[in-house]
Each structure stands twice: as C-alpha cells, then as structure tokens.
Amino acid sequence: QIFVVGSFVVACSVKVARLPRAGESLAAEAFVSEPGGKGFNLAVAAHRLGAQVDGVFAIGDDPFAAVAVSAFEGVGLAADMLVRRSGSTGAGIGFVDREGENCLAVSPGANRLLAAADIDPARIARAGLVMATFESPDAAIAEAFAQARARGTRTLLNPSPGRPIDPRILADTTILVVNRVEAADLGLDVADPGTAEALLRAGPAVVVVTLGEEGAVAFQRDGPPARQAAFPVAAVDTIGAGDAFSAGFAVALLEGRPIAEALARAAACGAITTCRFGAFEAFPTTADLDRFCAA
Numbered sequence: 001q002i003f004v005v006g007s008f009v010v011a012c013s014v015k016v017a018r019l020p021r022a023g024e025s026l027a028a029e030a031f032v033s034e035p036g037g038k039g040f041n042l043a044v045a046a047h048r049l050g051a052q053v054d055g056v057f058a059i060g061d062d063p064f065a066a067v068a069v070s071a072f073e074g075v076g077l078a079a080d081m082l083v084r085r086s087g088s089t090g091a092g093i094g095f096v097d098r099e100g101e102n103c104l105a106v107s108p109g110a111n112r113l114l115a116a117a118d119i120d121p122a123r124i125a126r127a128g129l130v131m132a133t134f135e136s137p138d139a140a141i142a143e144a145f146a147q148a149r150a151r152g153t154r155t156l157l158n159p160s161p162g163r164p165i166d167p168r169i170l171a172d173t174t175i176l177v178v179n180r181v182e183a184a185d186l187g188l189d190v191a192d193p194g195t196a197e198a199l200l201r202a203g204p205a206v207v208v209v210t211l212g213e214e215g216a217v218a219f220q221r222d223g224p225p226a227r228q229a230a231f232p233v234a235a236v237d238t239i240g241a242g243d244a245f246s247a248g249f250a251v252a253l254l255e256g257r258p259i260a261e262a263l264a265r266a267a268a269c270g271a272i273t274t275c276r277f278g279a280f281e282a283f284p285t286t287a288d289l290d291r292f293c294a295a
C-alpha cells in the first residue's frame, strides 16, 4: 500500500481569445473545472498502476468540498482520505488563450491546514511506501516521514513547488525526486555526480532528477548513477509527466523491482502521459504500461 500525504485543488480555467488586461472583463469562450493537485495526481496515478492507495487530504467546508468527494469516488479512491477544515478547498483560476499562453494563480486553502495530528499511525503502519509533495505543509510531511522511518518504511519526496527542504524531512526521505529546476535550486548538476554527494549524506539513498525529453538520472548512495533515456514519443501535453513519473517509480519499487527497472517504468509512465491531453485522465493503467514496455 502507498500512503500519500496529499493535496487537492479544483483547477478552474477559462478559454479566452486573448489574456485580459488589468481592469478589463472579457467574455470567455469556455469554462473548465477539474480536480487536481499534485497529491491527488500521485494518488490517482498510483491507483491506476494497480497499487492500493491510502492517504490524507485536507478540504474545506465550501461547495468545492463536494467536488473533492465526487472526484475521489469518481476515480476509485476512498473518500475517507479527506479531512475537513473550515474555510476554502484548494482552488486555482487560470486563463488560457488561443495560442495556449496562460496565466494562473492557485489558492492552497485547506491544504495549508493539514497538520501533524492528521497523520494516523495505524494507516502509516499499513503502508509500504509514504509519499509527499510540497503542496503539503512541512509539519504533516515531517510527521508522516518520521513515523515511516521509525518503522523502516520507505518515503518518497517530490519537493514541488520548490521551497527549501527542512533538514528533518530530508533526513527521513529515502527517495528524492526532483525536476531540472528543483535540482538546480538544490545545487545539483546532473553532469557532475559529485554535486549529489551532500544530498545523499543528508538523508536520501536515491536522488532522481527528471530531465523531460532527456529522461532521468538516479544518483545512489550505494552505487554509480543510473541513467534512463526518455522514450521517444509524440508529446502533446507534458502536464502531469512528473507526477506520473514519481508514482510509476514508487509503484515499481513497491513491486520489488530494482532501481534501473523502476526508472524505466517511471520514464514510460511519464512518456505515456505526455501523449495524452489533461493531467489525471492521462495517467497510464498497468495494462497501458505493460503494453508500452513490451513494444
């Protein structure tokens, strides 16, 4: 079982002929709202890949709370992962013009109120891997990771959106997954494995850097770097590729696969996701992944 220290947002966007100017109100061509958040994406992606998924996600007491419940049920995740806070559910608002240019802002809302006390030791005890992103507060992540660590359970951290990593969280992280931008912020240069040494001494046994269409590289405490090329695909929408990669990597490790194989399956999950529009709808199932890997 995978336990996700989660985040949930309702992503709203309007399609407009051009982005509005300050003070202007425009008639939009369409309105779209869809469930999202990195935690939700990881949970959906892992569930599609056949993992049993549990977790904890904070939502508000506004109308979007009901959207969260139906989103979880709609994808086959148990709504008992949701904890309620007074206030707003996480939500984002964006504008997308005809060229695909966009601007957006996201309000974390209740996600900010996920607390250490929300981490149930009985549920962490059932997990074979605990994962988190930086859309959740440090206190909740630190508690979940400390409980996992005390039980010898692996943890995976995707520190996105970027902020400095609390050293206690880093110390309890087994697998750190970062993209190119986050790697640079951590002083990691993929061309120079020596730059990963300080991180590998501070906690993680594996640091994976995802490099978009250049694949990924895993720096390991106990071995040489493992490199994985990206699968050549006709990418149409890279949204969600990183989340698909992290979920694919976690599920593969939970299945007992070695690092090299887990990297390949994770890269395949990322590649498949880029071939489809949307985020969570684009995540592969086990059957999609096996078919892709066999081809």
Ligand code: ADP
Pocket: 179, 180, 209, 210, 211, 212, 213, 214, 215, 216, 229, 230, 231, 232, 233, 235, 238, 240, 241, 242, 243, 245, 266, 267, 268, 269, 270, 271, 274
């Ligand atoms: P993020 O979306 O977090 O910035 P990346 O862009 O690095 O993450 O993508 C995550 C992974 O998805 C990459 O390591 C790669 O394996 C896969 N991927 C992303 N973009 C492509 C692409 N254009 N073609 C093939 N694989 C891709």
